[in-house]
Amino acid sequence: MTEKSAVEEAVPIGEAAKRSGVKVPTIRYYEQIGLLAAPARTEGNRRLYTRTDLRRLAFVRHARELGFDVEAIRTLLSLQDHPDRSCASADAIAQARLAEVRVRIAKLKALEAELTRMVEECACGRVAECRVIEILAEPHRHGTLA
Amino acid sequence: MTEKSAVEEAVPIGEAAKRSGVKVPTIRYYEQIGLLAAPARTEGNRRLYTRTDLRRLAFVRHARELGFDVEAIRTLLSLQDHPDRSCASADAIAQARLAEVRVRIAKLKALEAELTRMVEECACGRVAECRVIEILAEPHRHGTLA
DNA sequence: CCTTGCTCCTCTAGTCGCTAGAGGATGTAG
DNA sequence: CTACATCCTCTAGCGACTAGAGGAGCAAGG
Numbered sequence: 001m002t003e004k005s006a007v008e009e010a011v012p013i014g015e016a017a018k019r020s021g022v023k024v025p026t027i028r029y030y031e032q033i034g035l036l037a038a039p040a041r042t043e044g045n046r047r048l049y050t051r052t053d054l055r056r057l058a059f060v061r062h063a064r065e066l067g068f069d070v071e072a073i074r075t076l077l078s079l080q081d082h083p084d085r086s087c088a089s090a091d092a093i094a095q096a097r098l099a100e101v102r103v104r105i106a107k108l109k110a111l112e113a114e115l116t117r118m119v120e121e122c123a124c125g126r127v128a129e130c131r132v133i134e135i136l137a138e139p140h141r142h143g144t145l146a
Numbered sequence: 147m148t149e150k151s152a153v154e155e156a157v158p159i160g161e162a163a164k165r166s167g168v169k170v171p172t173i174r175y176y177e178q179i180g181l182l183a184a185p186a187r188t189e190g191n192r193r194l195y196t197r198t199d200l201r202r203l204a205f206v207r208h209a210r211e212l213g214f215d216v217e218a219i220r221t222l223l224s225l226q227d228h229p230d231r232s233c234a235s236a237d238a239i240a241q242a243r244l245a246e247v248r249v250r251i252a253k254l255k256a257l258e259a260e261l262t263r264m265v266e267e268c269a270c271g272r273v274a275e276c277r278v279i280e281i282l283a284e285p286h287r288h289g290t291l292a
Numbered sequence: 293c294c295t296t297g298c299t300c301c302t303c304t305a306g307t308c309g310c311t312a313g314a315g316g317a318t319g320t321a322g
Numbered sequence: 323c324t325a326c327a328t329c330c331t332c333t334a335g336c337g338a339c340t341a342g343a344g345g346a347g348c349a350a351g352g
Contacts, residue, residue, distance in 0.1 A: 085272065108251045111212055127236065
């Protein structure tokens with residue numbers, strides 16, 4: 001340690017990755033696509049992340065975990081920068097995402113049911129009488145599933 | 147109609163797309179990656195799909211709807227061609243997929259809960275007191291979700 | 293016969309959100 | 323001073339398509 005406890009504002013990208021749980025190349029990628037602003041650099045051209053940068057990074061990570069796409073996160077970040085504005089659009093984005101998630105869950109449950117039927121009925125003999133293959137081969141009306 | 151009802155074996159790619167519910171470029175793509183064998187062609191170099199081809203196409207579509215990846219479908223198709231073999235690997239593939247689906251469902255339910263909390267608590271005032279933004283900004287232990 | 297307009301052909305490049313690797317510079321500890 | 327870790331930029335790849343350019347074939351109407 002040279003002189004930590006006192007000031008020690010900014011950390012290099014590896015530390016930022018560790019603290020945020022976002023991988024190093026991913027952080028650089030976010031910067032490249034303009035999702036995160038380019039941080040300050042050292043003399044030696046290395047990125048230095050301040051506490052503020054780290055907070056944004058954590059925000060992005062959390063939002064990605066919730067499945068928001070990059071465009072949505074861009075909007076959410078810019079909303080965060082304007083606390084006086086109405087949060088109606090943030091709400092709309094979250095609601096839209098919630099609707100998507102519910103649709104996905106419903107579809108996956110239908111899949112689960114069909115897959116369960118497949119594996120339960122498979123007596124694991126020859127392919128000729130295999131329910132898995134049979135069900136897949138069945139004539140199938142379009143768009144029932146997925 | 148020139149002479150339909152009698153023989154009328156093969157259809158062009160557009161018809162195949164309509165009947166299978168797989169889009170034209172996707173059918174060509176499946177051929178390109180070797181998931182489907184190249185069908186016969188007319189003198190004028192157009193693809194002609196027989197009933198057998200259409201059956202395979204429907205099989206692939208159904209499998210994709212169930213979320214099997216192309217590699218899994220390759221295996222399932224080759225199993226279908228050997229009805230005398232054991233169907234254990236078909237069963238294994240389906241079981242693996244079922245496990246994946248269950249994991250996805252569990253994760254999505256966690257997401258749903260968190261998103262629901264967000265939108266329910268959002269009083270839709272200013273961003274400053276918006277729960278959606280607030281929750282995203284919260285310090286967050288890694289890997290709880292997703 | 294000829295044009296119109298549809299389907300078809302091949303080929304390349306783009307999508308999304310990363311991830312991997314090459315090839316090199318910089319920083320730090322022993 | 324020499325390892326070695328970490329950092330830099332840049333390009334290419336992943337899966338499963340999708341979009342578009344640029345052209346050929348074909349059936350039907352005038």
